[in-house]
Amino acid sequence: ELGPYAHFMQKEIHEQPRALTDTVEALIDDGAFSTQLFGQDAEEVLSQVDSVLILAAGTSYYAGLTAKYWLESIAKLPTNVEIASEYRYRQSVPNPRQLIVTISQSGETLDTMEALKHAKSLGQHLTLAICNVQESAIPRASRLVFYTRAGAEIGVASTKAFTTQLMGLFMLAATIAKLRGQLGSEQEQEYLDSVRLLPGSVQYALNLEPQIREWANAFAPRYHALFLGRGIHYPIALEGALKLKEISYIHAEAYPAGELKHGPLALVDQYMPVVVIAPNDSLLEKVKSNMQEVRARGGELFVFADADSNFTGSDGVHVIRTPRHVGVLSPILHTIPVQMLAYHVALLKGTDVDKPRNLAKSVTVE
Ligand code: F6R
16 A cells, blocks of 8 residues: 555645645646636635634644635735634624635544534624535535545644645635636646646646755754744744654644744754745745844754745755745745655654554544
């Protein structure tokens, strides 16, 4: 079953070009962002929506945090993202016109299911599930469903489920934008082209594995690591830190790079490797000055840049460049290297990559 791979996690990381291609198949066949992608009732439901609340756990929650940027910038819909187990026990202000989006690979996560039930009990009935397992509990309890087509994910750590969730959420943002008259046809074509090209770009990113394996040597002996990103890449830093924690057992934290000077900079010394997600976007210059703050305290920098970032490595600054700049889909592309980094650090540490201690694939308890 594993083919040439040593673990399911490695196999599933490498399946991402295929998983993404399958997930966008209907979109590419239609050649347009259509509400049909989200089910029969989608036009009726989505046209009533005035805002979005995303509910999820773990890595799926980070997909939600990323989607907030797309939903607000592309669809112009106010979006909140909340950890499912927090939302369900909090007194919130219900809004019947808010779209409740649950994100769950398994479709069985109890925290997320209970959050959905809680939303419905408050009169919030415009519900959409983004899910990888057909006919599981969460999509069955939702009016609209978008199935990611990652295929069975066996490794406990979510990999291809996450990147396909992101793809589904991007499609949602573009579809709602179109419905609300916010998406011009030129922009739509541009997004379709980006979606079409992404699986190939992900394949290129997978080819960086030998370089990332080298980097892993610098992390395996350490007890802590920091991950930095800004804007839409901050959730990808969070995901990188979670992957490293759960499979290599190294303590890792993610910060929006601008927050560094407000506290965590005190942790930085020569024993603190710092990963930076630094593609070329409007925040790149800001990220570069945050990197100098780290370097000045002796922190070693490991930078994931992209083709357009115009970076060169120097003493204590290591750079790996993803081969293409993929614009609005950049968070999906930059997930690939952080997954591979966690995987190779875990290999060096000899942990049980596919079944990390204390964790279960599907968390059906509270
Ligand atoms: C991390 C991981 C978990 C899950 C979380 C939600 O790699 O796999 O954080 O993302 O337990 O699971 P689902 O998406 O099945 O609801």
